Amino acid sequence: KNDLMKSLNKFKGVIIGYSAGAMIFRNPIKIVGGIDREYNNTESVNLGLDLINFVISPHYKSDQDKILLDESKTNPILAIADKSAVIFKKGKLSIIGEVFLFDNMEKNKLNSSEER
Numbered sequence: 001k002n003d004l005m006k007s008l009n010k011f012k013g014v015i016i017g018y019s020a021g022a023m024i025f026r027n028p029i030k031i032v033g034g035i036d037r038e039y040n041n042t043e044s045v046n047l048g049l050d051l052i053n054f055v056i057s058p059h060y061k062s063d064q065d066k067i068l069l070d071e072s073k074t075n076p077i078l079a080i081a082d083k084s085a086v087i088f089k090k091g092k093l094s095i096i097g098e099v100f101l102f103d104n105m106e107k108n109k110l111n112s113s114e115e116r
Helices: 002-010 062-071
Strands: 029-031 043-045 055-058 077-080 085-089 092-096 099-103 106-110
Touching: 055 062, 062 077, 062 099, 062 106, 077 085
Parallel strands: 055 077
Antiparallel strands: 029 043, 077 099, 085 092, 099 106
16 A cells, blocks of 8 residues: 555546545545445445545435435535546646535535636
8 A cells, every 4th residue: 555655646647536436535435325225334444545534425416415414424525426526636626517515414516617
């Protein structure tokens, strides 16, 4: 893992995480139960890269709101709809499409035109 992190820190290109691949940027990886039919309970797996401090929930649909609001009591969650993306470049966050932040039992749509 240390060699991988050294390589990532030196890398000058773009790193993409698609679907579950986006989830590995956090450690522990958190799988929110009730969204994926294979997981009834929320689970954590200590295999992530530890690059971000929030949970990624790919393939977001509004019928997941209740589960994500409840989970957001302990972890902020970025819920990313299909055909959407989050870009982090030079300390700025840009949004493409529909991305929602669930934090402390609140849901907010992140604006695609603003940088954070």
